[in-house]
């Protein structure tokens with residue numbers, strides 16, 4: 749039996765590992781008759797949104813772009829447990845898996861948000877999930893990758909652990925979110 753990994757990489761999906769702007773825009777045109785950006789789609793009723801996301805990840809999946817910088821980080825992270833965590837509903841889980849599969853990304857697990865947790869914010873759910881996984885107990889170090897500084901701050905302020913490292917993903921740059929002294 750292999751030794752359990754002691755280091756965990758937790759990677760956000762949208763705008764961190766993948767860029768879906770183009771595929772969503774095309775799918776929104778097909779569903780609503782008008783091209784909409786990610787922000788506009790996010791404001792649509794859940795039913796419509798689900799239709800658009802579904803189409804974006806099937807018919808228009810070839811317009812989804814994998815972040816090359818993040819793919820590289822995953823590729824050179826051997827001996828770690830590499831987990832993609834997304835607040836997307838589980839209805840998109842199979843699409844996410846096949847996308848990761850088709851690009852041969854070095855990912856061991858994809859965690860999606862169960863429908864019963866759709867009532868809380870994405871970050872509240874991620875924090876809950878981290879605690880549920882007992883991640884701080886099970887791993888020696890945890891690296892978080894996210895495209896939003898407010899998300900990173902939220903986790904830092906709630907977890908308050910020196911096992912945590914945070915990386916901000918800005919397009920194709922992956923940079924430490926805080927300086928070595930822990931200040932913003």
Ligand SMILES: [Mg+2]
Nearest residue numbers: 760762763895
């Ligand atoms: Mg994101």
